[in-house]
Amino acid sequence: MSGILTTLKCSSRFGNIGILSRFLNTQSHFQNINSNHHNQPIYCKRQQLFEDITSRRYLHISHAAMAKTALVVITTGSEEMEAVTPIDTLRRAGVEVTVAGLNSAGDTVMSRNVIFGAEKSLKDALASAPFDAIILPGGLKGAEAFVESEELGEVLKEQEKAGRLVAAVCAAPTALYRRDLFLGKSLTSHPVVQERMSAGGKYQYKEDRVVIDGNLITSRGPGTALEWSLAITAYLLGQEKADDLSKAMLAK
């Protein structure tokens, strides 16, 4: 078994042995894979490993289990930096990121009129659910659309229930407030919605730049987006990976 783990480390596509150990988490899985390879190291490349596994009818192990996955939802008025920073950071880390438009795929006019291409609509993206992380950028107008969306509300509720990560920045935590999600948790937001988020004592409101409370990671604005994204990276792939990225990206 140590032979397999050593070999897997050669693949930069995996990045983190935790990804594999997560689904290769029973001795029988290891033994099956191992014996099928006649004690040869298993292939390192993702596609080959995927084929190895699926051909052995481990069909409950989805492609999504190979790498961590994240869904970043954007819509008209979403904040550019708050959207692009987690996408960029997590893709550098090897996370499979899907950029979904709340209402539709295609051109999305962000808060300062930069046009982003949403790869899929939220509805189509959900065909690949579950995601290890659901990530919500701010921008006042974009966050307002998140607040109003029943569909997104359901997705977030399901994510909370399953104990998977939700990350929201700036005005986006108001979408959690609206649906009574993550009640009692510590969180933060942009100062402009601090009063709104504090009303009713639903949350332990903090003024820290990034607040991590279990499977909820919140942050304050465009200037904290990179710290927030690195905290998401650390949550999904470990602190070492986040530290490496922080250095490569020249984070402060």
Added chain:
Amino acid sequence: MSGILTTLKCSSRFGNIGILSRFLNTQSHFQNINSNHHNQPIYCKRQQLFEDITSRRYLHISHAAMAKTALVVITTGSEEMEAVTPIDTLRRAGVEVTVAGLNSAGDTVMSRNVIFGAEKSLKDALASAPFDAIILPGGLKGAEAFVESEELGEVLKEQEKAGRLVAAVCAAPTALYRRDLFLGKSLTSHPVVQERMSAGGKYQYKEDRVVIDGNLITSRGPGTALEWSLAITAYLLGQEKADDLSKAMLAK
């Protein structure tokens, strides 16, 4: 004359009295405007002032003189955060930013596969030249295209000659190196191109996060993009404006 200046300060669209004092820089201009308004305060709104001025055939004062202008050039492989951060920051500051594709307008696949929409091709954008700032994001593949582009080389050469701002981050300073621009200046870059930028003693290479040397502002990577963008803001609109933005954006 102090009455005029006081009045102009009421317009948030101007942001900075320096913009006006730049073209209202002779006593006769002030007198003409003043007398035409019969000693009434001149209009604060940009369009009205523009019409006032043009109707008096100050036609050498272009629309561009009203607000600061910046041209951000992107191309396939440009770094998302390094492109979007100056666009976002400068638009918040009231700078008129044009996002130009090096070779064409439209969908541009950035370094981590986020799709940005370029508003114009560089060629079409140059119809509105000159710009107060020309801004180059990094990304290794994007910067390589900048290095190879004769058209961009000419634009940068002209910008340097006119004493207007060039700002480049990450690998983008290699485009200056390639054309022997800004020779002798202090600058920085991403550490991966530090050796290349240091060769031949063309520049005073620094390892600071942001290096400002006259009309050249360089920086190191995605994690320094906001500091770089705030330095560009300060250069164009003053430190106070940059400090206000820094606070609103929750910069560190």
